[in-house]
Amino acid sequence: MIKTVLFDLDGTLLPMEMDVFVNRYFTALAHTMQPHGYNPKELIDAVWAGTAAMVQNDGSCTNEERFWQYFADRFGKDALRDIPHFEAFYREVFPTLSDSCGHNPDAKRVVRKLKAAGYTVVLATNPIFPAIATEARIRWTGLEPEDFIFYTTYENCRFSKPNPAYYDALLKELHLPAEECLMVGNDADEDLAALQCGISVFMLTDCLINKHGTDLSGCPQGGFRDLEAYLGI
Secondary structure, eight states: OOOEEEEOTBTTTBOOOHHHHHHHHHHHHHHHHGGGTOOHHHHHHHHHHHHHHHHTOOSSSOHHHHHHHHHHHHHOGGGGGGHHHHHHIIIIIGGGGGGGSOOOHHHHHHHHHHHHTTOEEEEOOOSOSOHHHHHHHHHHTTOOGGGSSOBOOTTTOSOOTTOHHHHHHHHHHHTOOGGGEEEEESBHHHHHGGGGGTOEEEEEOTTOBOTTOOOOTTSOEEOHHHHHHHHTO
């Protein structure tokens, strides 16, 4: 019996064309950081590589620590003094990028409906963003961070999708039995990894990502209305 629903964010609760969003995001970040001495291309390359380092994190440190370790290795330890400038970007500029994403009112409606029906709702987004950026993206959906009992960020996680250890750690953190959880996501690689931990998966197909052509025929799938029908709410 499902008691907890874990939602992905980007492409699931928050409709987006990833290329459009990433282009806007990196353009804004590079513009913000250029006056602080960062070459735009070098900075973007470094953020990509730092993200890859978080995806490969072995759990020995948080994703936040892993990212800034890489950043300091790339630009020198003095670059860590610029962290407040990055934080200011996420606090002041990043929230203005909402028009790079879509909006589906069904996301808010279904989350609130689940809560009203007594389900526990968790935001299981890939934890490669700081909390302040994750909270901004939650608000773009029409929801609030408080709508979730927990949301994963680079500060509070030591693993990333598609590593099954991400899901294992989340289950342990929240004391959740895997068999009582349902993961709702749009990325076949990142979200189906939950199956390896005993978590059921519903694939939301509105912004489906299936880079490797994984056979999804055995997986419940569809839009938010189909999810409601699947859960009987």
